[in-house]
Amino acid sequence: MKLDILAELNAERAARRAVILITDTATGDQKLIREEDIEGSDRPDLYDALVRAGRSRPLKEEEGGGFANVLVPPAKLVLVGAVHISQELAPIARRLGYDVTVVDPRTAFATEDRFPDVRLIAEWPDEVLPEIGVDRWTAFCALTHDPKVDDPGLIHAIRKECFYIGALGSRKTHARRVERLTAEGITEAQLARIHAPIGLAIGSQSPAEIAVAIMAQITGTLRLGSDSAKAA
Structure with missing residues (x-):
């Protein structure tokens, strides 16, 4: 060479x-x-x-x-929200080779006992995400249901052009989210990149099943493109 x-x-x-x-x-x-x-x-x-x-x-x-x-760079997965779904999703992603980081300022949830062997940051997303190196090879999931935590993370992920962006919540919840993000200057095309409700529509009920649906959608987006991995 x-x-x-x-x-x-x-x-x-x-x-x-x-x-x-x-x-x-x-x-x-x-x-x-x-x-x-x-x-x-x-x-x-x-x-x-x-x-x-x-x-x-x-x-x-x-x-x-x-x-x-x-x-290709090693893929990253950033989970905003140290919730039950994140507990199930993190080990699945790690088995698939993702570098996983969980971010949640709520110290009652963000504990090492709940997230062993995972990078855990108990800080506000808007303060810490620039240091993590979110980029084109990052999958980002907003999972807290709390706009104060989720929205700044979503805005950062959109602006950094993460290959996958997903957010937990119903269509009604997402409609309100769209209004808030639009007010922050996020465009219609950028909003369309958010997978919400998050995960493939496979009838998931438990946190473990939801985690499987999310990881499948992330994989489809990475391997096939965003249009191939939309929820029904």
């Missing part, structure tokens, strides 16, 4: 951006496809699919041939 390609690859990884290294297996020639260049590239659908899958593989002849080494 040429040093200039290696330097650029390392810079993209350090910035938590996906990158694809394509090697011509016949000649050894290599080219780098950065995440931000995919839309205007020669094969945007292919490169987007590779990044979504997050797996390296040989390319078929009709795909241009060679080998695609796909490097």
Whole structure:
């Protein structure tokens, strides 16, 4: 690998951006496809699919041939609300390789006994989220039902373009949420990115079932795109 390609690859990884290294297996020639260049590239659908899958593989002849080494940042999951659903959701996400953080200023809920082996921050979301590094490779869930806690977190997640944004509550609750966020300058297009009610519509009843529905929706959004993982 040429040093200039290696330097650029390392810079993209350090910035938590996906990158694809394509090697011509016949000649050894290599080219780098950065995440931000995919839309205007020669094969945007292919490169987007590779990044979504997050797996390296040989390319078929009709795909241009060679080998695609796909490097994506480790996904993060930020849960605002140290609630029962979060207790079930955190270990599922960790098994799937997510770096999980739970944020809740309510110290009665945010305890290590309830969330062992998970990064737990008992602070207000608007104060601590900028330090966590919320980004394009972060899934964000607002789960407290308390606008004072959830809304600032949702606004931050929207502005940081998290790949998944979900919020607990009924459609009536979400309608009121939309009014509040609109007043804060959030656009209609940005509001449309919020999955609310959160999770796939599978008839979930218990916190564990709701956690499964949420994690399935997060996975669908990451692998297939937001339109493929909307609740019914």
